[in-house]
Amino acid sequence: MLLTQGLVIVTGAVTMALVAVMLAPGLFHEHLSRAQVPLDGDLRDHVNEAFLSATSTSLGVAVTAAVITALVASWFVTRRVVRPVHAMARAAERIAGGDYAARVDVNGAGEELDSLGHAFDQMAQELAATQRTRAEMLRDVAHELRTPLTSLRGYVDALSDGVLSVNPETLQTLHAELSRVERLVDDLATVSRAEERRLDLHLVPVAAGQLVESAVRVATRAFAVAGVELRSEIEADLPLVLVDVDRIQEVLANLLDNALRHTPAPGVVTVLGRRRRAVVELVVRDTGDGIAPEHLRRVFERFYRVDAGRSRQKGGSGIGLAIARALTDAHGGTIHAESQGPGRGSTFTVTLPAPARPGQATAAPSRR
Structure with a gap:
């Protein structure tokens, strides 16, 4: 200078x-x-x-x-x-060096430098949050894997010692624990591929109402067994959307599974298909446990549970909503949760791009 x-x-x-x-x-x-x-x-x-x-x-x-x-x-x-x-x-x-608590104090250095300093601090906060989430995720993955593996180890040791004999019931239990591990690994792989845009999406034009009807039809039996009423409401003349049908069905299945786990009998879960200007909304609304405001922004994180005390069998692995968000993002859509608070139900809304004219499929790009 x-x-x-x-x-x-x-x-x-x-x-x-x-x-x-x-x-x-x-x-x-x-x-x-x-x-x-x-x-x-x-x-x-x-x-x-x-x-x-x-x-x-x-x-x-x-x-x-x-x-x-x-x-x-x-x-x-x-x-x-x-x-x-x-x-x-x-x-x-x-x-x-790993110290994510580092911050800078540049107030009074000029508008540009102040903005740069604030952006730097925000970046540091995001890195710290990411690091915490990463640590929590690794800890949760270890816990999720340890539980079935410990059970498998117990059965194998018992079989080796002759305490248990090989019978259909024992084999069924071993298969169930192995399936649990495989399902967790597959879910983690699905989330990672979706977040890294490495999913192969086979996009086809399909009626939005058909997606709702198919998801409700598949889930009807599980809801009937649990004593929870499952309804569907589909607006007339919904347009076609360009989606990977299997992946969007997986999104709706995860949302319905989440609603069923958190809605005690005789609750009601409603699946809606509706158009809002330039988008189509697929909505899963329940009358169940509800979500506190401080948890709403984190419900789509991997392994995050609103109630940490819920068992894995009752509360699931905590990865279904993360898969739903990743698959929705891969389609160029959005997903968000709403709730008036504990005990007042929850609403999950999946938003997909809609065409300008009814009957015209959206030209969403295929993502990998």
């Missing part, structure tokens, strides 16, 4: 000096001639010398003052800019 300002000052001084030396004497003498001031040889030389001396002195004083001003301004601006930059560099080094 100082060098740049110095270059400007030197360029300006040299330009002024050249202009003064080349043009100023002639103009000065011309004005003296017009004023009819007689100048002999000695007087002319003295006037020229005085003019050049005054000009050089003025330039020297001006350049000196400009250089001092540039030094002071550069020091002030550099200090104002470099201090927060150094602070952010030190904080970045701490974050790179």
Whole structure:
């Protein structure tokens, strides 16, 4: 910064000096001639010398003052800019070293640097939250795998020691535990592929109402056994949507499974298909446990449970809603949860792009 300002000052001084030396004497003498001031040889030389001396002195004083001003301004601006930059560099080094609590204080450094500092702090907070979620996820994965593996180990040891004999009931239990492990691994793989946009989506135009009817038909028996009423409400003339039918059915199945687990008999779960301007909404609404406001933004996280005390058998693995969000995002849609609070039911809404005209399939891109 100082060098740049110095270059400007030197360029300006040299330009002024050249202009003064080349043009100023002639103009000065011309004005003296017009004023009819007689100048002999000695007087002319003295006037020229005085003019050049005054000009050089003025330039020297001006350049000196400009250089001092540039030094002071550069020091002030550099200090104002470099201090927060150094602070952010030190904080970045701490974050790179695993200290996600590092923050910067750059208030008063200027609008741009203040904005940069706030953005840096927000990034650090997001990284800290991501790291916590990652640690929680690894811990939950270990727990989810340990439970069936411990059960399997117990059965294998019992069979080895002769405590148990190989019979259909024992084999059925072993198969159930193995299926539980396989299902968890498959679910994790599905979420990871969807979030990384590596899913192969086979998009076809399908009536939105057909998606609702199919999901309700598949889930009817489970709801009947649990004593929970399952309803469907489909608006007339819903448009076609371009989706992978199996994946969207998986989204609705996970939402219905979640609603069934959290809706005690004789509750009601309603599946709606409706159009809202440029989108189609597939809604699963229940009259069950409800969700507290502080949990709404986290219900789609992997392994997150609103009630941490619920058993795995009763509360599920905590990954179904994460799969629903990942698959919906892969279709270019959105999913969100609403609830008036505990005991007042929940509403999950899947939003898919709709065509401009009824009957025209949306041109959603295939994502991998």
